């Protein structure tokens with residue numbers, strides 16, 4: 001599998017989970033789905049930031065700000081009780097930010113990576129990304145580290 005195909009699948013999975021969370025108003029179900037969204041998103045951002053984006057750097061220029069925004073809103077959302085009226089609004093904001101990230105990845109970054117890296121390099125990247133996802137728990141330094149923006153915000157509290 002190509003790295004870009006794998007990342008597209010992860011985008012699909014996250015968007016499907018957003019569809020699921022919007023269909024239920026049960027707090028426990030929302031919590032469960034939100035936990036799945038968090039896990040998928042953190043894994044996705046981790047492999048993009050640490051493996052995929054560095055591999056395509058110089059050929060394409062992804063904007064990591066999108067990941068910072070996702071992390072900030074995701075952390076805020078995790079602080080809000082699913083029964084709280086703010087939950088819905090924060091979900092919508094997160095979904096919109098992710099939508100913009102997906103569009104940029106899929107319309108700009110991935111097509112350029114597909115053209116310029118070649119199938120063999122993309123397959124090798126996918127293997128490295130899968131290995132990182134499989135070993136994420138045993139290698140904490142590979143987990144999605146808080147972005148500098150998030151750290152700055154936390155300090156200013």
Ligand SMILES: [Fe+2]
Pocket residue numbers: 007011044048101102105
């Ligand atoms: Fe992505």
